[in-house]
Amino acid sequence: MTDQPLFKKAFPVKGDFASAGEASVKVKNILKDIGYDSGVIRRVAVATYEAEMNVVMYGGGGEIVMAVNADHVNIIIVDQGPGIPDIKQALVEGYSTATEEMREMGFGAGMGLPNIRKNSNEFTIDSEMGKGTRLDLVFRCGG
Amino acid sequence: MTPETKLHSIQIDNEKCIGCVLCMRACPMKAIRIRNDKAVIDPLRCVDCGECYRVCPHDAVIPETTSFSYLKKFKYTVALPSPVLYMQFGWEVMPNQVLQGLKRFGFDYVYDVAWMCENVTAAYEVYMQLHPTLKPKISTVCPAVVRLITHLYPDLLNHFIPIESPRELAAKRLRFKLAIERNLKPEEIGIIHITSCAAKMVSVNHPVGLAKSHLDGVVSIKDIYGDLLDLIEDVEEDVILQKSSGVGLGWAQSGGEIRGMNLENALAVSGVSDVIRILDDAEAGRLRNIDYLELLICPDGCIGGPMVVQNRHIAKQRCETLVKMFGEKSRVSRKMIRRLFNEGFYKMEEGIEQTPLPPLDPDPIKAIQKSQKIEELLSQLCGKECGACGSPDCRTLARDIVVGEARLTDCVFIEEEKDNP
Numbered sequence: 001m002t003d004q005p006l007f008k009k010a011f012p013v014k015g016d017f018a019s020a021g022e023a024s025v026k027v028k029n030i031l032k033d034i035g036y037d038s039g040v041i042r043r044v045a046v047a048t049y050e051a052e053m054n055v056v057m058y059g060g061g062g063e064i065v066m067a068v069n070a071d072h073v074n075i076i077i078v079d080q081g082p083g084i085p086d087i088k089q090a091l092v093e094g095y096s097t098a099t100e101e102m103r104e105m106g107f108g109a110g111m112g113l114p115n116i117r118k119n120s121n122e123f124t125i126d127s128e129m130g131k132g133t134r135l136d137l138v139f140r141c142g143g
Numbered sequence: 144m145t146p147e148t149k150l151h152s153i154q155i156d157n158e159k160c161i162g163c164v165l166c167m168r169a170c171p172m173k174a175i176r177i178r179n180d181k182a183v184i185d186p187l188r189c190v191d192c193g194e195c196y197r198v199c200p201h202d203a204v205i206p207e208t209t210s211f212s213y214l215k216k217f218k219y220t221v222a223l224p225s226p227v228l229y230m231q232f233g234w235e236v237m238p239n240q241v242l243q244g245l246k247r248f249g250f251d252y253v254y255d256v257a258w259m260c261e262n263v264t265a266a267y268e269v270y271m272q273l274h275p276t277l278k279p280k281i282s283t284v285c286p287a288v289v290r291l292i293t294h295l296y297p298d299l300l301n302h303f304i305p306i307e308s309p310r311e312l313a314a315k316r317l318r319f320k321l322a323i324e325r326n327l328k329p330e331e332i333g334i335i336h337i338t339s340c341a342a343k344m345v346s347v348n349h350p351v352g353l354a355k356s357h358l359d360g361v362v363s364i365k366d367i368y369g370d371l372l373d374l375i376e377d378v379e380e381d382v383i384l385q386k387s388s389g390v391g392l393g394w395a396q397s398g399g400e401i402r403g404m405n406l407e408n409a410l411a412v413s414g415v416s417d418v419i420r421i422l423d424d425a426e427a428g429r430l431r432n433i434d435y436l437e438l439l440i441c442p443d444g445c446i447g448g449p450m451v452v453q454n455r456h457i458a459k460q461r462c463e464t465l466v467k468m469f470g471e472k473s474r475v476s477r478k479m480i481r482r483l484f485n486e487g488f489y490k491m492e493e494g495i496e497q498t499p500l501p502p503l504d505p506d507p508i509k510a511i512q513k514s515q516k517i518e519e520l521l522s523q524l525c526g527k528e529c530g531a532c533g534s535p536d537c538r539t540l541a542r543d544i545v546v547g548e549a550r551l552t553d554c555v556f557i558e559e560e561k562d563n564p
Contacts, residue, residue, distance in 0.1 A: 006508065006511040006512050006515060007511045007512070007514045007515045007518075008515070009518055021423070021424070021427070024427065025423045028423070028426070028427075030514055032295065032500075033502070033503055033514065033542070034502060034503055034507070034510045034511055034513075034514050035499070035501075035502020035503065035504075035507065035510055036507075036510075036511075038297060038298065041298075042298050042426070045426050045427050045428075046427055046428045049427035049428070049429070050427075068511050068514070069511075070507060070508050070511070115428075
């Protein structure tokens, strides 16, 4: 993010299933209150939720940072998890490393990252083994 | 009253309101503020869920209903009792007895709405078979849920099943049928819904998906209960007014709509906070494997409505007993349902439009800036969430300040001299 956004806020993501999804609802509600482009809200809602679940399931907690501008929204999702060994493979639809517990909760269809990519206009992923993963997403109005 | 306040059945009696915080804190839409020691409802946000009515200890929250004297203006009166009414009496009282009691009360005609519920279950099935995509389908039975979705979840509007509610369908059919059979003009017939619901009056005065309601009014179960109790003693064994099986009767509580449906993945959710949570899940795309989503704003469904008499847990037990007694096999002819479906009988007359809440500012850039300002103000507030300022919580106070409807000094923990927003 180079230019100064009109709105910026960080939302902590706890690493437990009980509160999973709360941060992405907060993100969505702020955009609704602004009266932001409804297409962007829908895509942000889906992508941020998926990303938050990844942070909960693999990252052991982290942070979502939202920056809102007139014509686009930036979402950065950071965790200090183990990192993704093979990003290319993780982006293949249907590929999943979900555990039994995650599958029991209805996850593990291997659609997480592909779905996030599909719903964002720009998608950048950086992952370092043992350090964590960072997603940079851009959602453009009318996109 | 402004045109907006008329949109609602819930009104505040200023004589009785003492300006405590209970209704404001209970409101899931954050639609209530305390101004000049009185509760004020924002008509644009209110969905008529009735949560404020439940908590008010001063009887100052009044859901509008139809007075019995209004019924006198009709030549012929029809009662359409919600199945919830059947669950308000003792163990020995059967639905047929309740319906007979309503006749003795003075209604010329009494119709078992549970039977239309049973028909609508079958019509839903037909609709779902014809429209298998775009899951989950969401029912439009609960008027408060419909408003909640048109206000806050516009992307879910096309998930609604465009089938009219049983109460409206029953009224539509009866007005037509009785006018012919009894040689009456349609307007001479007064059709009244008897309900546990605070939102039904709104759905009569300002229907969604319908140009004009087929109902003429709404009476609460609370209001009619005392009189009815005296009239249900005698049973006329040969007068059968009940047509429904357990499939229709079960509609009184959460899970009733899906009970009669042959679906693998159907979900019933009730209670306002759980409904909001599941809608957030639906919006995040989490429920695509769910075929049908039954949503009722009251806890445990209509049986937990604000205008009931019976403890809802006892009423639930009563409902289960009646469902077992009358069986879970639908008595509806599927062939007839298909015919009526194809004729368009069940179809909503109009589409459901979104009713988005006003944004923070009409200017999109200013709206984003105001959002930032809310966060800044929030960091100045102590977060005790007391409500003494007249806003339901600190975040909402910050929002009210930013849109010019409150001042930072309204916060009782902020000293006067520090502030000048």
